Amino acid sequence: MPTELTTPQHLEGLRAALVSFVRYAERAGLRAPVPTCPDWTVRHLVAHQGMVHRWAAAALRGERVDPDDLERDGRSSPDPLEWLRDGAVEVAAAVTSAPERVAAPVFLLDAPPARAFWARRQCHETTIHAVDALAASLGRYPRGSETWIDPVLARDGIDELLGGFLPRPRSRLRRPEETTLVVAPTDGPDWWRVQIGAHPPVTTRRTGPVAEADVTLTGPSVGLYLTLWNRSDAEEDCVDTRGVLDDWRDLSAVRWA
Secondary structure, X not given: OOOOOOHHHHHHHHXXXXXXXXXXXXXXXXXXXXXXXXXXXXXXXXXXXXXXXXXXXXXXXXXXXXXXXXXXHHHHOOOHHHHHHHHHHHHHHHHHHOOOOOOOOOOOOOOOOHHHHHHHHHHHHHHHXXXXXXXXXXXXXXXXXXXOOOHHHHHHHHHHHHHHHOXXXXXXXXXXXXXXXXXXXXXXXXXXXXXXXXXXXXXXEEEOOXXXXXXXXXXXXXHHHHHHOOOOOOHHHOEEOOOOHHHHHHHOOOOOO
């Protein structure tokens, strides 16, 4: 089961993330650096997110757009945050108006149908980049407890990353010896087992007693969500039993598409 959340729940997550994104971007200022995205300013971050919203909306409508042109539009906009809001409205409208069985592309393994896929993907895309805006306002990596993120939404995002992104053939997460990774939130019933070796990782989601593993990552759901997306470096967010997070940051990074 790729997700247990509904499309309206993902759209509400998108809305909440946008509100936070704008709040923290205004607080930081468009010229502020983004600690979680080296070499980016808040203006770059806003332009990127607004581009992704418009690109996703076009995919749902069966249209083709040039992401580079969209991103340039965002960077040159006289009101980048209003431009960001407009893109979020556009993608939410595209999801809402799309047929239940819309024939739109998806790009993750274990993906739900296209309409639900894009609602989920844009919810988490916006949430993680809103965390980047929070980092810019703080001048450092945030802690999970400093965010607005609901633990249920965080666990859905963990599931999307571990079950959708990591097992793709393009994933770079490999190890010369077979290694079992367990990700186990302390505030929810589900946990994930990831088999890592010479081939793309294999992920299974489980409920019940947590099995032993070579490596276990555990902590609050929101903290794990941020840590796995490389948005937290706080010890309170994730206990790493074998010191693998440095390798994780290098090998688990994903592209926006």
